[in-house]
Amino acid sequence: MRYLPHTDEEIASMLQAVGKNSLDELFSTIPEDCRCTGILDLPEPLTEWELNDLMDALSSTMAASPEYTAFIGAGSYDHYIPESVSYLLTRSEFVTSYTPYQAEMSQGTLQAIYEYQTLAARLLGMEVANASMYDGASALAEALLMAIRITRKSAVAISSLVHPHYRRVVQTYFEPTGYQVVELPRLENGRTDLSPIHGINNLAAVAVQSPNFLGCIENLHLIGENAHDKGALFVSCFTEPLAYGLIKNPGSQGADIACGEGQSLGIPQSFGGPGLGMFASKMEHVRSMPGRLVGQTKDLEGKRGFVLTLATREQHIRREKATSNICTNNSLCALAAAMYMASVGGTGMCELASLNHDKSEYLKQELQKTGFKIGFNTPTFNEFVVEFPKGFDVTYQRLLEKKIVAGLSLAPFYPDLANHYLLCVTETRSKEDMDALVREVTS
Amino acid sequence: MKEAPGITGLILNEPLLWEKGKKGRRGFSLPRRDVDFCPLDENLTSKTLDFPDLSEVDVIRHYTRLSQWNFGVDTGMYPLGSCTMKYNPKINEKQARLQGFAGAHPLLPHTLSQGALKLMFELERLLAEITGMDAVSLQPAAGAQGELTGMLLIHAFHKSKGIRRSKIIIPDTAHGTNPSSAALCGYRPVHVKSNEQGVLSVEAIAEVMNEDTAGIMVTNPNTLGLFEKNLKEIAEIVHSKGGLVYGDGANMNAIMGMVQMGQIGADIMHLNLHKTFSTPHGGGGPGSGPVCVKKHLEPFLPVPRVAQESDRYVLSEDFPESIGRLHAFFGNFGVMVKAYSYIQSMGPDNLKKASQLAVLNANYIQEMLKGTLHLAYDRPCMHECVFSDKLQQPHKVMTLDMAKRLMDYGFHPPTVYFPLIVNGAIMIEPTETESKEDLDLFIEACKAISNEAQQTPQLLLEAPQKCKVRRMDETAAARRPCLAG
Known part of the structure; x- marks a missing residue:
């Protein structure tokens, strides 16, 4: 197998070095009754040619553009x-690296993500954006949980014109928490009816999507004012960030958190994933934010560089008290979005x-x-x-x-x-x- | 020693994006305007967007230079413990880029998406076989979301029986994602210490398991790289009190074809396709964290689920007990394509061999570096081994210094300061795709660094010297966060 470099001689000499007689003996710490007895029931290996044929056959059944x-x-x-974005995105130094824990060896990813955070924040009109979430739906669920953490209140109102799948994901995340989720109905004109929020006690957040699922541009400014009057945070969600090249962005209309899907920004549709969860907020809330953040700093010679920062919010440090459990996010997709925004x-x-x-x-x-x-x-x-x-x-x-x-x-x-x-x-x-x-x- | 890969490279400076460019430049071919202008209400529009304007060449050079400041698996050995930085086959990248997959909209009628649905259906079956489980959901977008899904399944399982349990057992060797995933579900973690052999003892679990405990989250092999040999008995205890066993599959690369977790007591298990199944890590994602379950948990799996109806595949929402959705669509499909391609290329024998060689490589490093570095638990390891800086501490050299010095030798450092139960931990996971020559070079580099620690410790304290930047001031970054330019 071309991915396994060991020759039989090397295996023999390494086994000798570790004092074992066979590869199986390496597993002697596993009790006999825990081990597989037979061989896995999986298809036999394909050659590269056979794999190409199989995948061509599968993919050719799909209705993709430009055929459709x-x-x-x-x-x-x-x-x-743009081809230049697809091409750059195959640079294996980006593709085959991991989360940039070791900053000195990951300045490429770190600067690129810092630039992504900056462009994302500017596009959304927010002060700070994180390094990415999984997708728009989980970004919204995390935004609502963040609003609950900040306000210490227990109910959220979400427009019924937010993408139906996003609302379902929010329900899934909220089910075991006991927090209340209220859906706001639709007005005749295809915008969100805010009137029910006045009857909700303990309101942590009002969440809408603009343009909403019906394509209508919401009156974000008005929604923000209503949310703030109730002492709630205004969460502005989106599925089409390209819109903010034309219409007013969430930050300029008073959003406390802006979150959504960034697939439009240079990422293939890929049957729904991977996309890009975009997440941005006001700076005052940054320590309550989920996800990775890249910050600018200096090295010991005073040269500019970048590191992962504010990690004390995160699961690997704070464990059960972390702001989120997110670890691996969608970094390469964030990189694609940055390349796309830079190109356009x-x-x-x-x-x-x-x-x-x-x-x-x-x-x-x-x-x-x-x-x-x-x-x-x-x-x-x-x-x-x-x-x-x-x-x-x-x-x-x-x-x-x-x-x-x-x-x-x-x-x-x-x-x-x-x-x-x-x-x-x-x-x-x-x-x-x-x-x-x-x-x-x-x- | 033979010459190490680390030399001062051809590293070019490059400013930030917005320090480059000129207004009016463009790196994008805008489509021809074939419709009239149709202005939108001015109250809704904004006039400008504060992005730099760059040419295509500006953009290409920018990211090419940035990429050269990065180290990836394709650059060299990346023995980051717990992360399984194995080689990412290029042919799999090609499959994910096929226009039929990359250009597919997720909401088209099933009849127009048969290839993707078939691939997902089959990948579920392959993963079920590898783990010894009955049913799989591919929806979770990464390992931590897989864990959350697992916790939600446990919650839903108990709820269906009219019970609400408040605690979950988590060993001290767990990844940080475990307790935080459990906490998202409202579970209070009960921390259990591993024994002097580095594994869980049956007694420790028996002592804490009770009717208010929803189950246990256990990583096997654990983060010390040791097989939890008592898991079968532990599972029996947990089950006897009505609890469930969650297997964190982050370390599945040690046991493919050797152990099926479903056969030794796990009820739920997540996998990381970006670890075990060779899909690239992308500088921190996208990953994919499928969840595999036994029959009794299948009704609760996320929807939609892929089902086979005679000769076609459909998506079904008809699972009334489902926990719901975790993703806007079906998860990270592009990642699934790569993992499916990998399993198809490997077949059952090579997957098993991959695990055997991953374990051989880790044991070889453990054996060769024993004495140079302090070995935390002197037992045969699985796919990773954990050392500490105990032998270097007298020279005032710490794990971090050795990690940074390894960069000068041309290696990515191992995982450091994890697992938490080993002070100054150095966690090395070579994976099966590293050859003996590369392992030997790495071992020699570690030995040379250990000598330097005694004789010229300053070299370590001032490392790295050969990267784009010197050691970064992380404290300043956190004290005065500068998160956007």
């Missing part, structure tokens, strides 16, 4: 990834975000012109809801055969939104793609 034209987002977005640049992010918005408006208007009803009249970024006529599922299936995915049916997530579909248009969809979709849904 998918108008679907809902937490996973098809954005173009400030001017580019604004232009790219506008292009996403304008393309999506084009489709929205074309569908409207042909008589379809747009679900909500609130402004959107690159996703919006359309109400198709009853029986559209047949059309949807027909379009799949033409390799067009006409959005995501909302009925499984919101039973009152039967026949409503969530459509997404990014920069990767051309005017021709959109015209073809409009033609097909009307034919």
Whole structure:
């Protein structure tokens, strides 16, 4: 096996050095009745060629772009990834290193993550961002737990327009804790109805997503004021951070914690993971934050360098009193996001975000012109809801055969939104793609 | 000795991203605008974003230079104990990048995602066989989330019986993630000391296990690199009081094909695909932490689950007792592709051989360095061995100094100051992918450093000398945190 370098002679001489007669004898400290008797029932090894064939066969059954034209987002977005980013990301010095515990040998990862933290904080308008979480969903769950730690209160309110899967993850994290989770309903206009929060005692946090799951841009400033009036923290979540190249970011609207999914920033969709949990807060709360943080410091000659810092929050030091149990996070994905943000640049992010918005408006208007009803009249970024006529599922299936995915049916997530579909248009969809979709849904 | 790999390298300086570039530069090919401008309400928009503007060349040079300040498994030996820094096969990276996988949206109809679902279904079966368990969830995104999932399963199991238990037994050899994962679930850790042989004794567990204790979290082999030989009896005690046994699989690389944890009493076990199954660590993730369970815990596994219905695969949410979701979608699928490729490439015999050679390598290092470094527990080890700085302390040289000096010799240091029960611990896990020559070089370097500790300790105190930077001031970093530029 090409990954195992030992020759038979080397094995023999090493066994001799440790005073054993066989490889099996190395395991003599394991009681006989704990050992496997047979051989594992696993497939026989494949050659590199056979593996390629197997994986080609599996992957070729998948409906991926560009073969398919998918108008679907809902937490996973098809954005173009520059080849330079994909190429840099194969640098094995980044890929095959571990968490940078030994700073002097990991300055590459450390500076890159420090730069990621900086760009992430600027994008979200926050003072400090951590080195990453697993994904948007667990980032939100951790944000709510952090708000409970800071405020020492025991209830959180979460908008029903936060990604349904994120809400389910929050429920999972909260189930054994006994903390209360209240869901905030939807207003007619597709934004969150805040009125129930006034009846909640002991409110630690109000969490919304903007743009929300229906694509609508929430009035973050108003939500922040309401949360703060209740003495609660304002947690602003997102699934599409590219939006903040165009719309006001959470920090500028008063968010205490901003968290969400960063997959849009140069990370392949990969059937939902790995993505990038982004997590940022005000500096005053940094010691309550979960996750790794990289800080700038100096070496003994006074030269600038970077280290993992504020580790006393973390599980390997604080054990059961840690701010989170997170250890391995999604560092390489954070690196991809930093490379992407650096490549697109400030001017580019604004232009790219506008292009996403304008393309999506084009489709929205074309569908409207042909008589379809747009679900909500609130402004959107690159996703919006359309109400198709009853029986559209047949059309949807027909379009799949033409390799067009006409959005995501909302009925499984919101039973009152039967026949409503969530459509997404990014920069990767051309005017021709959109015209073809409009033609097909009307034919 | 033969020449060590560490020399002063070709290291170039590189400023921070925002210290470079000029407004108006771009490193991105913006798609053609084929629709009209359609301005958004000004009250909602912001005008600028404070990012640097860089050219493609700026970006490429920046990260190429940064990468050269890093040390990875591809650079050299990385014997970080408990982390299993084995070689990451390149062919597996290619599979994860296949457009069918990398470009797949997670919410398309099942009929359009059959390949990914089949891969996940089969990977679950492979991991179940390797651990001797009945069912698997691939959803947890890393080991610690796998632990949390395990704790939630234990919680749900007791709850289904109408019981709420408040404590969980955690040995003093546990990773820090164990107590913090348990605490997230509201469990109070009961710490148990290992015995003079470095393992748990049956009596110690019998003494603390009771009807208010939900179970035990045990890493096997433990973090001293020793096999918990009493686990079977310990499991019987825990089970007899209605508790469950959680196996932390961080150290699974020692026992593939040798021990199935499901056969020796574990009810739940997590695996780290980024350790045992060769997926790269990526400078701190992404990982993947599948959870394997016995039949009686299957109803509680996270949803959605992959199921086989005649000739096709589907995702099912129809598990009313499930603990729910841990991830926005199905976990770190890209990592699963690599682990699946690894298992398919290795087959049963090579996986077993990998564990045997990992154990051989660790025992070889332990034997050759015994006497040079103080061996904490003088017993045959599994895949890692734990020394301490006891012999160097008289020269005022500590574990940290030796670790930093190893960098000058061209090796990544071992894990230091863990496990906590060994003062000044030096925890070495060579893994099976290091050859005898490389082990010998490492051993010689350790011996040379030990001599230096006696004769020229200043060399150690001032190490490293050959990295991009000298020793970093971590105290200042924590006292006045500068976390963004």
